[in-house]
Amino acid sequence: MSRVICVAAMCMGILSALAGCTTGTGSSRSGGPGGSPYGSFRCDGGTAMEVRRASGSAIAVSAPNGESIVLPASPPGQSARYGADSYALVIEGPDALFMKNGDMPLNCRR
Numbered sequence: 001m002s003r004v005i006c007v008a009a010m011c012m013g014i015l016s017a018l019a020g021c022t023t024g025t026g027s028s029r030s031g032g033p034g035g036s037p038y039g040s041f042r043c044d045g046g047t048a049m050e051v052r053r054a055s056g057s058a059i060a061v062s063a064p065n066g067e068s069i070v071l072p073a074s075p076p077g078q079s080a081r082y083g084a085d086s087y088a089l090v091i092e093g094p095d096a097l098f099m100k101n102g103d104m105p106l107n108c109r110r
Contacts, residue, residue, distance in 0.1 A: 037079050037091045041108035049098060049108050051091070058082070061089060064098055064106055 037059060041049040047064035054060040057073035059082055071082035071089055082089045086101035096108040 037082075039110055041096050041110055043098065043106050043108035045106075047106070049096070051089075051096075059089070061087075061098075063087075063100075064108070065100065065103075 038051050038053060041051070043049055043064045045064075049064045050062040052060045052062075054070045057077055057079070058070050059073075061069050061071060061082075063069055069084075069087055071084050071087060073079065074081050074083040074088075080091050082091075088099040090097045090099075094110040096110075098106045098108055
């Protein structure tokens with residue numbers, strides 16, 4: 001139980017730290033200001049992730065663990081950070097960090 005709480009706290013700390021991070025101008029293939037979060041990603045361990053547009057500012061994710069989830073922008077209206085329930089996804093340029101509560105964060109790249 002304490003390990004789950006520790007991992008959850010670590011993920012929240014990572015999200016808090018990344019919330020203040022920004023990149024330069026962004027391009028049509030990058031998440032963040034002026035960029036697109038959509039596309040295919042290859043993740044650690046040989047897994048893959050697909051990010052597609054959902055309704056509003058939400059994204060539909062075919063997650064590396066095989067689950068299909070919809071994540072709203074967090075905070076609303078931005079295009080680099082998404083999260084709901086026990087999931088979070090941060091996309092910065094060609095890199096993405098997929099997080100699920102209780103699991104180690106997973107690095108992905110376009």
